[in-house]
Amino acid sequence: QVQLAESGGGSVQAGGSLRLSCAVSRSISIARYCMGWFRQTPGKEREGVATSYIPGGRTYITDSVEGRFTISQDNAKNTLYLQMNSLKPEDTAMYYCAADPWSCPRRAPTPDSFVYWGQGTQVTVSS
Helix, strand or coil: CCCCEECEEEEEEEECCCCEEEEEECCCHHHHHHHEEEECCCCCCCCCCCEEHHHCCEECCCCCCCCCEEEEEECCCCEEEEEEECCHHHHCEEEEEEEECCCCCCCCCCHHHCCCCCCCEEEECCC
């Protein structure tokens, strides 16, 4: 069974930093998958934040967080990370980790093609 577990969320002041982690069960190897971070606020659609696709040698970062967020992964630990710096109140959301076993978009990802999902971790940024 494939399981993803996010951690590292919390409450932080504007300008602060958080590092989110996504621990993935070893039934899959994240080095072979399209890995993504999404976020969602009440009443809004789930938004793609970043992807990492090692087989294709590429990453994607959405414009609104470029220069502040960095996606990375530790394949030995089978763990995906999202380093978030210079946080803004508009970054407040539930953040989800996801995996796509078959493909990876070259632009902003949509949730539809991602098969495996974590339970989410809440990030709250106060002004």
